[in-house]
Amino acid sequence: MTKRYVMVHDENKCIGCQACNVACRSENGVPEGVTRLQVRVEGPFGEMPHLHFKYHRVSCQQCEDAPCVKVCPTGAAYVGEDGIVSIHGDKCVGCMYCVAACPYKVRFMNPETKVADKCNFCKDTRLARGEEPACVTVCPTDALVFGDANDPQSDVAKLLNTKITYQDKTHLGTKPRVYRVPTKRGGI
Amino acid sequence: MIELNRRTFLKGAGASGATCALASLLPGSLAALESKQLKGMGKDIASICEMCSTRCPISARVIEGKNVFISGNKAAKSFGGKVCARGGAGHSLLYDPQRIVKPLKRVGERGEGKWAEISWDEAYQLIADNLNKIKQAHGPEAVAFSSKSGSQEKHLFHLATAFGSPNTFTHASTCPGGYEIAAKAMFGTKVKRDLSNSKYIINFGHNLYEGINMSETRGMMAAQMDKGAKLVVFEPRFSIVADKADEWYAIRPGTDVAVALALCHVLIEDNLYDKAFIERYVEGFDAFAAEVKAYTPEWAETVSDVPAKDIRRIAHEFAAKAPHAVVDFGHRATFTTEEFEMRRALYAANILIGNIERKGGIYLGQKPGDYNKLAGESVAPVLGKPGVKDMPKPAAKRIDQVEEQYAMMWSSGGIYQTILDATLSAVPYQLHGWVMSRTNPMQTMTDRARVVEALKKLDFVAVCDVYISETAAYADVILPESTYLERDEEIADKSGKNPAYYVRQRVVETLGDTKPSWQIFKDIGHKLGLSEFYPWDNMETLQLLQVNRDTDLLRRIKDEGFVSFGKPIMLREPKMVAEFTKAYANAKPVDEDGTYGSLLSFKTPSGKIELTSAKVEAMAPGRGVIKFREVHLKKADELYFIQGKVAVHTNGATHNIPMLANLMSDNAIWVHPVTAGKLGISNGDPIRLTSSVGSEEGHALVTPGIRPDTVFAYMGFGSKNKELVRATGKGIHCGNLLPHQTAPVCGMNIHTTGVTLAKR
Numbered sequence: 001m002t003k004r005y006v007m008v009h010d011e012n013k014c015i016g017c018q019a020c021n022v023a024c025r026s027e028n029g030v031p032e033g034v035t036r037l038q039v040r041v042e043g044p045f046g047e048m049p050h051l052h053f054k055y056h057r058v059s060c061q062q063c064e065d066a067p068c069v070k071v072c073p074t075g076a077a078y079v080g081e082d083g084i085v086s087i088h089g090d091k092c093v094g095c096m097y098c099v100a101a102c103p104y105k106v107r108f109m110n111p112e113t114k115v116a117d118k119c120n121f122c123k124d125t126r127l128a129r130g131e132e133p134a135c136v137t138v139c140p141t142d143a144l145v146f147g148d149a150n151d152p153q154s155d156v157a158k159l160l161n162t163k164i165t166y167q168d169k170t171h172l173g174t175k176p177r178v179y180r181v182p183t184k185r186g187g188i
Numbered sequence: 189m190i191e192l193n194r195r196t197f198l199k200g201a202g203a204s205g206a207t208c209a210l211a212s213l214l215p216g217s218l219a220a221l222e223s224k225q226l227k228g229m230g231k232d233i234a235s236i237c238e239m240c241s242t243r244c245p246i247s248a249r250v251i252e253g254k255n256v257f258i259s260g261n262k263a264a265k266s267f268g269g270k271v272c273a274r275g276g277a278g279h280s281l282l283y284d285p286q287r288i289v290k291p292l293k294r295v296g297e298r299g300e301g302k303w304a305e306i307s308w309d310e311a312y313q314l315i316a317d318n319l320n321k322i323k324q325a326h327g328p329e330a331v332a333f334s335s336k337s338g339s340q341e342k343h344l345f346h347l348a349t350a351f352g353s354p355n356t357f358t359h360a361s362t363c364p365g366g367y368e369i370a371a372k373a374m375f376g377t378k379v380k381r382d383l384s385n386s387k388y389i390i391n392f393g394h395n396l397y398e399g400i401n402m403s404e405t406r407g408m409m410a411a412q413m414d415k416g417a418k419l420v421v422f423e424p425r426f427s428i429v430a431d432k433a434d435e436w437y438a439i440r441p442g443t444d445v446a447v448a449l450a451l452c453h454v455l456i457e458d459n460l461y462d463k464a465f466i467e468r469y470v471e472g473f474d475a476f477a478a479e480v481k482a483y484t485p486e487w488a489e490t491v492s493d494v495p496a497k498d499i500r501r502i503a504h505e506f507a508a509k510a511p512h513a514v515v516d517f518g519h520r521a522t523f524t525t526e527e528f529e530m531r532r533a534l535y536a537a538n539i540l541i542g543n544i545e546r547k548g549g550i551y552l553g554q555k556p557g558d559y560n561k562l563a564g565e566s567v568a569p570v571l572g573k574p575g576v577k578d579m580p581k582p583a584a585k586r587i588d589q590v591e592e593q594y595a596m597m598w599s600s601g602g603i604y605q606t607i608l609d610a611t612l613s614a615v616p617y618q619l620h621g622w623v624m625s626r627t628n629p630m631q632t633m634t635d636r637a638r639v640v641e642a643l644k645k646l647d648f649v650a651v652c653d654v655y656i657s658e659t660a661a662y663a664d665v666i667l668p669e670s671t672y673l674e675r676d677e678e679i680a681d682k683s684g685k686n687p688a689y690y691v692r693q694r695v696v697e698t699l700g701d702t703k704p705s706w707q708i709f710k711d712i713g714h715k716l717g718l719s720e721f722y723p724w725d726n727m728e729t730l731q732l733l734q735v736n737r738d739t740d741l742l743r744r745i746k747d748e749g750f751v752s753f754g755k756p757i758m759l760r761e762p763k764m765v766a767e768f769t770k771a772y773a774n775a776k777p778v779d780e781d782g783t784y785g786s787l788l789s790f791k792t793p794s795g796k797i798e799l800t801s802a803k804v805e806a807m808a809p810g811r812g813v814i815k816f817r818e819v820h821l822k823k824a825d826e827l828y829f830i831q832g833k834v835a836v837h838t839n840g841a842t843h844n845i846p847m848l849a850n851l852m853s854d855n856a857i858w859v860h861p862v863t864a865g866k867l868g869i870s871n872g873d874p875i876r877l878t879s880s881v882g883s884e885e886g887h888a889l890v891t892p893g894i895r896p897d898t899v900f901a902y903m904g905f906g907s908k909n910k911e912l913v914r915a916t917g918k919g920i921h922c923g924n925l926l927p928h929q930t931a932p933v934c935g936m937n938i939h940t941t942g943v944t945l946a947k948r
Contacts, residue, residue, distance in 0.1 A: 013413055015397040015405075015428050017835035018851055022276035025847065026257045032850060044426050044893045049438060051893055053431045137259050140270045140402060141409040185431070 003082040004150040005062070005121055007133075008159050010181040013143035014055040016041035020135030020144065027125050027134035034108045036060070036119040037135055045186065052185035055143075059119040060085060060106050061168060061176030068098035068107055068116075077116065083177060084123050089115045103172050121146065149177075214656070214911060216292045216305045216668065218700055219285030234261050234749020236680065236692040238672035239274035239281075240838040241338065242401045245682070245750040246271060248278070248673065248695040255279060256673065256695060264750040266384070266403035266684070273836045273851065274400075280847035281671055282699065286913060287654055288668040289700025298644050299662045301910050308703070308711070314665050315623075316715035318648040319351065322620045328352030329584035331621035331648075332607045334359075339677045339692065340625045340652075340669075343709040346576075348623075350713055350721040354582035355610075355619070360601030361930075362632045362937045363520050363839070369596050369934040370531030371517075374539075374798050376791030379550050380684065381514055382758075383407040386417055386548035388506050388513035390451070392444045392534065393423035397432055399520065399833035403684075411548075418509075420502055422447055422494065424830055425858065425900045426893030435498075438895050441828040442524040442821050442940055443492035448515070448533035449816055450488035450496075451503045453480045455540045460507035465542030469788065472800025472813075476536065479813050491816075510541035512548035520833070522936035524819040525929065532814045539797055545760040545788055556687040559754060562784070564774030568687035568753035569741055571679060574733035576721050590616055593808035594935045603935035605633055605928065611642040621648040625705055626669065630658035631840025631904055634926035634937050635881050652708055655844055661909035668702040675704040676727045679734050679745055685756035685764075691731070691745050706730075759784040808933050822942025827863065828895075829879065829943040831903040831922045840904050843915035855919040856889035858900040859945065864890045867947055874948040879941050882924040885948060899945060 016039050024030060024037045037059040044051035066085050069077045076091035077098050092115040099107045099116060110117035122133040131137065136144045147156035165179040237246045237258075245261035247269075256279035262269035281287065291311035296302030306314075322330050333348035334357040335341040345356040360368065371379050383389060383396075384407030396405045411417035412432065421433035422444060430436040439447060455461045456477050466473050485496035485503075506513050515537040524530070535550075543549025556568040587610040588594060588603040597603055607629075610619040622643070630639050643649055643662040651663040660666050677692040703711075706727060713722050724730055735742045745751050757768045762782040769775045779786050792798045805812025822828055836851045837843055843853070857875060869875060871890040876883060877899065884906060894900050906921030922939075929938040 010413075012432075013409055015400075015409075015432070015835065017398070017400060018273040019271060019276055019835075021851065022273040022847060023257070023259070023271070026255060026276055026279060027251070029255055032846070041428075044431070044891060046892075048892055049436055051426050051431070051436075053428070134257070137269070138271045138276055140268075140272055140400060140405055141397075142268070142270075142406075 002150065003148045004177070005083050005146070006149045006156055006160075006177045006179060007062075007121065007136075008145045008156055008163075008165065008179045008181065009057040010143045010145070011055045011183045011186075012181060013141045014039060014057075015141055015143075016053070016055050017140060019138045019140055023134040023138040024119070027122060031110065031112050033111065034117070036117070050185075052183060054183070054186055057178065057180070058104070058106060059178070061104050061174065061178045062121070064175035064177065065173060067101040067103060067174060071097040071101040073097065080123070082123070084121050085118075086120055086123060087116055089113065092116050103169055103174065104176075214286055214288075215303050216288050216290035216666075217285060218283070218287045218289050233693060233695045234263070234690075234746070235695055236672070236677075236690060237271070237275045237278065238338070238692075239278060239842060241336070243338065243680070244271065244275060244402045245690050246275060247749065250696060256282065260402070261749045263748050263752075264682075264688075264690070265752070266407065268402075268406055270402060270406065272400045272402065274838055274842055274848065277845055277847040278671070278673055281654065281842075281845045282673050282696065284844070284846055286844060287671070288656060288666060289702050290668060291701075292656075292666040294664050298649075298664070299640070299909070301661060303656075303666070308701070311665050311667060312711055312715040315650050315712055318664070319621060319623075319716060322647060323352070326618065326620050327584060329354060329582060329617070330619055331355070331623060332357065332587070332610070332619055333623045334604065334607065334627050334629070335625040336627045337601065339680070340705040342678075343706045344623070344625045346721070347709045347713050347718075349579050349582065350718040351716060352580055352582050354584055354586045355607075356602065357604045357607065358601035359604060359627055359632060361597065361604045361935050362629075365597065365601060366522050366527040366931070366934050366936045367517050367519065367531045368600055370528055370535060372596050372600070373528075373801050373804050374532060374535050374792070375552070377552060380553050381516060381550055382548050383514065383516070384410050386411050386512060386514045387415070388509035389417055389419045390502065390506060390515045390537070391419060391421045391429060391433070392448070392516065392518055393421070393427070393429075394516045394518040395423070395427045395429045395832055397428035398835045400835055401519075418505070424828070424895045424898045425832065426891075427832060428835075435502075437494045437498065440491070440493050440895070441830050441898055442819055444523065445526055445530035445533050446483070446488045446491040446816055447494050447499060448530065448537055449480055449483040449814070450485045450499050451506070451515070451537050452476075452533065452540060453483045454485060454500050454503035455507060455537065456480060458504070460504065461540040462510065462542030465544075466540070468785070469544070469797050470539060471792070471794040471796040471798045475800040475813050479815055483816060506537075507541055511543040511546040513541060514538060514543060514549050521831070521939040522931050522934075523830075523938075523940050524821060525931045525938060526817055526819055527931040527936050528811070528933040529814055529817070531934075536799060536814060539799060544797070545758045547758060547761050547764070551685065551758050553684055554686055554757060555681070555683055556753070559687050559757070562757070562776055562787070563754065563768070563772040564776060565772060567772070569735065569738065571681070571689070571734045572736045574724065574730050576723060579721065585616065587616060587619065588935065593811075593933050595807055596933070597935040603930065604629065605930060605937055608633070608638050608642045608928070611645055612638065620646060622646055623650045624659065624663075625652040625709075626654075628657045628659045628840035630662070631907070631921075631923055634923055634939070635928040636921060636924040637882065638928055639923075652705055656909070656911035658840070658907045658909050658912065661911055667708050668700070669708065670698050670702040670704050674698045674702065677704070677706065678727070678730055682750070685758060686752060686754040688750065688752040689745055690750040693746060759788045804933065811933055821940050826942030826944055828898040829877065829925055829941050830898060830900050831939060832900065834902040837902070837904055843904055843907065844912045846914065849914040853905075853914060853918045854887070855902040855905040856887045857920060857945075858894040859888050859890050860894050860896040860898075861890050861892060862896045863945070864888060867945060869945075869947050876946050876948050877920065877925060877943045878946070879925040879927065879943045881927045884920045884924055886920040899943065
């Protein structure tokens with residue numbers, strides 16, 4: 001049974017506080033000027049007094065059908081057994097095809113390693129130590145749930161079965177593995 | 189073309205590469221040292237955060253000798269092992285090349301920014317010579333001592349007392365003093381709110397989702413999301429808490445008291461209040477009821493723009509959920525001169541529904557000693573208080589002891605702004621020196637120009653801080669304090685519904701030549717010739733005295749970082765009392781109704797909750813009863829100027845920390861589209877705000893999330909000293925626009941004023 005790691009971001013619980021952004025930087029040593037993860041507070045939308053913000057998690061969507069992997073000429077970009085879109089650093093030649101191909105605009109060149117980089121659910125840091133990703137660990141309002149969707153007993157599987165969720169830009173057919181619970185005010 | 193979002197969070201590559209070159213110009217900064225591998229003290233170390241005043245329990249780990257990963261300490265249940273962006277960025281402060289790691293002395297004019305590195309001994313000698321000079325010429329009271337509240341405060345104030353000065357101040361009157369003093373007047377002590385168990389929360393702009401207080405923020409979110417609590421928010425701005433609310437009303441700034449009193453009016457007139465509770469625990473209800481009779485929701489609507497029918501409905505919904513409902517009494521800053529009345533009105537709505545010591549309401553908290561008495565056994569250890577016998581009593585009066593009405597504030601941190609009065613106009617007497625620890629009045633006090641003038645006029649100013657803050661820029665001597673990740677400190681009491689202790693300990697070995705503040709003030713004490721008041725050697729001796737030499741307990745507190753004792757208890761909550769008596773066989777006998785209601789008493793003159801206070805009436809005639817008085821915050825053609833907090837910064841302290849500055853270094857001014865349209869202002873346009881005391885340049889953020897008659901800015905930005913490279917000159921400096929004004933009774937600094945807005 002292979003794993004299928006997914007992340008659920010509950011936009012009702014998210015307060016856009018950037019704790020995840022900072023924890024991600026600390027854990028993964030993300031250099032200044034580039035970002036693996038942030039939550040954009042967009043809006044307010046609507047008319048007074050019925051306004052609402054959108055809390056938009058911007059990070060790698062871990063697509064099942066990943067454009068970055070398709071365009072990579074060297075095989076540096078690949079989807080791992082665990083369903084995490086990953087990078088073989090030593091195979092990356094810095095051509096930036098993947099950066100251009102990503103419809104979510106979340107890949108970047110790491111200015112220190114000169115290798116394509118992005119969120120990988122803390123695969124080589126926390127996950128390797130059996131811990132949850134940094135963002136999930138620190139989220140003040142428990143807006144993030146992470147786990148193996150192939151395990152029906154996991155919190156994340158239960159959540160996907162009970163809550164209405166949506167994914168970003170599904171019309172592109174990339175099958176993203178970051179799910180979002182829409183705000184009760186904004187809807188999808 | 190970068191679109192200006194609500195917060196310009198994502199900066200493009202290279203947004204902040206320009207600071208390193210400048211850092212080398214800063215003498216005494218970390219950049220001037222050789223960079224070396226960090227030495228961690230152990231794997232995961234439990235400690236206490238210091239990125240804001242909440243002081244969450246944290247757990248920190250050094251990764252590969254070069255990075256610290258900070259998360260919350262899971263042992264503290266209500267904090268959930270979580271940490272906010274500020275807390276997570278602690279290591280960014282630790283390594284900031286611009287952090288000061290050598291003592292500095294001023295070599296140019298004050299505020300000119302010319303510094304020379306000196307040794308600690310020379311710094312101490314300078315301070316001792318100057319303070320003793322002032323003492324001989326003008327008496328010890330001519331030196332004021334001020335500190336952020338928390339671990340530094342005790343040691344600085346101990347030095348002040350030993351030195352002979354009564355003039356010790358915390359930041360209370362610029363932030364939380366209002367609700368503390370109102371609680372003192374009514375309950376006799378500070379009170380806490382049990383948001384996590386509340387079914388109905390009425391919130392007057394207490395923005396817990398941006399001004400994060402971890403356990404309360406988590407509690408409110410859990411109540412809302414997991415337990416279906418309803419949240420009603422009254423706030424002029426569409427903040428995150430307004431967004432998460434079930435109902436949001438864009439109330440007119442400074443009229444919260446009218447809505448609160450109208451809620452009380454409905455509760456009383458429609459017979460929705462808890463008569464038995466009032467009968468048993470409350471003093472002065474009749475006088476309050478008579479006063480509130482006039483405050484109808486219809487009247488409140490004319491004052492506040494909140495529809496009368498909604499006020500009525502909300503009061504009924506609130507009462508229907510009683511006693512598991514709460515009116516959040518708020519936290520920071522003071523909107524109007526009627527702060528004291530406003531906070532009391534908020535407490536009054538709680539008192540009327542009898543939610544005191546009930547789940548989801550308001551509670552007094554359990555200190556270890558009281559808890560053990562209640563349980564009839566020693567559940568929690570009681571800490572020893574290492575004190576010094578025969579401390580001298582300062583002979584002079586405090587500088588804020590000018591009017592009797594402020595009496596409650598004298599022992600609660602004092603009225604911070606009186607330092608300016610005493611310096612500039614010698615009222616009640618002339619100040620000559622000022623010693624500060626981790627406080628930044630240049631940012632947090634109103635009327636910045638007066639703060640500058642006062643700092644320039646003083647004979648001597650010494651500042652202990654981690655940066656050359658806007659205030660430190662005007663000092664004669666700067667003492668570099670170690671960051672909280674490099675300090676050991678006393679065990680602190682974090683008791684809530686049951687007793688709990690936690691402790692701050694070092695996570696890494698000290699970088700550079702810094703010292704913890706307890707060491708700094710002790711050393712200064714010795715230099716001043718006050719060694720007799722320092723009978724202890726170091727922090728370990730203090731900690732051992734605290735635990736009464738119980739080394740096992742000390743080890744446990746250090747290992748776990750947060751130790752909680754016993755079961756949570758609220759005296760009037762039958763379920764909790766039943767659990768409690770089941771756990772402790774020798775617990776005090778329970779009342780007939782299955783609660784400890786008979787044990788609930790208050791440290792007020794009457795022993796009851798004082799809805800109307802004879803004590804306050806005697807101090808400030810006419811203020812015994814909670815009343816509405818009209819306030820004038822602005823002229824007719826001006827806009828209200830209000831401020832608030834953002835989740836990635838703390839007041840006047842964190843704006844130079846690289847990671848946080850990269851997230852947000854500027855505060856755009858929120859302007860309503862109609863107001864902007866009239867002035868021809870588009871989103872992102874450069875604008876100017878002018879008030880009666882100052883003028884500031886910034887940029888506009890045109891958004892429907894603000895009233896048309898109001899402009900808003902996040903506070904703490906727009907520093908004006910060149911030493912804070914990442915923060916200086918970016919955004920609006922709020923203190924520069926606010927006139928100097930003090931609220932009656934609670935002595936608070938007022939944070940609302942009128943401004944005119946113009947396109948630049």
